[in-house]
Amino acid sequence: MQNRSRCGFVEAVLRRPAVILAIAATCRKTERMDNVGTIFYTAPVAPHVLINAFFLYSFLGWVMECIVIRREKGRWENRGFAHLPFCIIYGFGAMLGFALLRPFSGNYVLLYLVGAVLATLFEYLTARLMLRLFGTFWWDYTNKPFNYKGILCLESTLGWGFIALLLFAFLHRLVFRAVLLIPDRVGLAAAFLLVCAYAVDFAVSAYQAYQNAHTSTEAEPVPGRAAR
Numbered sequence: 001m002q003n004r005s006r007c008g009f010v011e012a013v014l015r016r017p018a019v020i021l022a023i024a025a026t027c028r029k030t031e032r033m034d035n036v037g038t039i040f041y042t043a044p045v046a047p048h049v050l051i052n053a054f055f056l057y058s059f060l061g062w063v064m065e066c067i068v069i070r071r072e073k074g075r076w077e078n079r080g081f082a083h084l085p086f087c088i089i090y091g092f093g094a095m096l097g098f099a100l101l102r103p104f105s106g107n108y109v110l111l112y113l114v115g116a117v118l119a120t121l122f123e124y125l126t127a128r129l130m131l132r133l134f135g136t137f138w139w140d141y142t143n144k145p146f147n148y149k150g151i152l153c154l155e156s157t158l159g160w161g162f163i164a165l166l167l168f169a170f171l172h173r174l175v176f177r178a179v180l181l182i183p184d185r186v187g188l189a190a191a192f193l194l195v196c197a198y199a200v201d202f203a204v205s206a207y208q209a210y211q212n213a214h215t216s217t218e219a220e221p222v223p224g225r226a227a228r
Contacts, residue, residue: 039099041176048191052179054091055194060175061090082201093122097164098172105168115164120157127151134209 038044040053062085070076100118104110127137141147146154182190 040095041098041172045176045180046184046187048184048188049176049179050095051191051195052182052187053175054088054095055086055191055198056175056179057094058086058088058091061087061093064090082198082205084198084201086198088198089122089126093119094167094172094175096122097167101164101168108165111164111168112161115167116157116161119160119164120152123156123160124152133206134212 040050065087066076097115097118101111101115104114127139130137137151140150141153141156142150144153144155179187
C-alpha cells in the first residue's frame with residue numbers, strides 16, 4: 001500500500017506542467033554548470049572547485065613572486081595588491097590560460113609560443129588598466145634588458161612560455177587533484193569564505209591605492225610593490 005501511494009503521489013506531481021518545467025530547468029542549469037566546469041578542467045567540476053583552484057593558483061603565484069623578489073632584492077616583500085597572500089593575476093592567468101591554450105596542448109612548440117604571447121598581452125592590459133585606475137602599475141622591469149616602459153620585458157615573456165608548458169605538463173592536473181581531495185561541504189565553505197575575505201580586502205586596498213594615486217603630487221606613474 002505504501003508503494004502504491006508513493007507511486008500515485010509521484011504520478012500526480014509529474015502531471016503538473018509547472019513541476020515538469022521546474023525539473024527540466026534544474027537539469028538544464030546543472031548541465032550548463034557542468035559545461036562551464038569542462039572549460040577550465042578536463043572533467044565537469046562544481047563551481048566551488050573552480051573557485052578554490054583559482055585561489056590556490058593565486059597563492060602559488062604569490063609564493064613565486066616573493067621568492068623571486070627575495071632573490072633579486074635580498075629581502076622579503078608582500079607581492080600581492082591586497083593584504084592576503086594572493087596574487088590573483090596568476091589565478092586568472094592559469095584558469096583562462098588553460099581554457100584558451102587547450103587547442104595547442106598537443107604541440108609544445110605552439111603551446112610555448114602562444115602561451116608566451118597571450119600572457120605578455122595579459123600583463124600589458126593589466127598594467128594599462130592599473131594606470132587608468134590608480135595612475136601607476138605595481139611592478140617594474142625598467143632594469144631588465146629589452147623592456148617596454150617597465151611594463152614588459154623579454155625575460156618575463158620567455159618565462160611565461162615555460163609556465164604555459166608546466167601548466168599542461170602537470171601543474172593544472174596537480175592543482176585540481178589537490179582541490180578535489182577537499183570534501184564538498186568543506187570546499188564549498190572555503191570557497192565562500194575566500195571570496196568574501198578577498199573581496200573585502202581588495203576593496204579596502206583598491207580604495208587606499210586610489211586615494212594615494214589621486215592625492216600624490218607626482219605627475220608620472222612610479223612603479224611600486226607588485227600587484228599580481
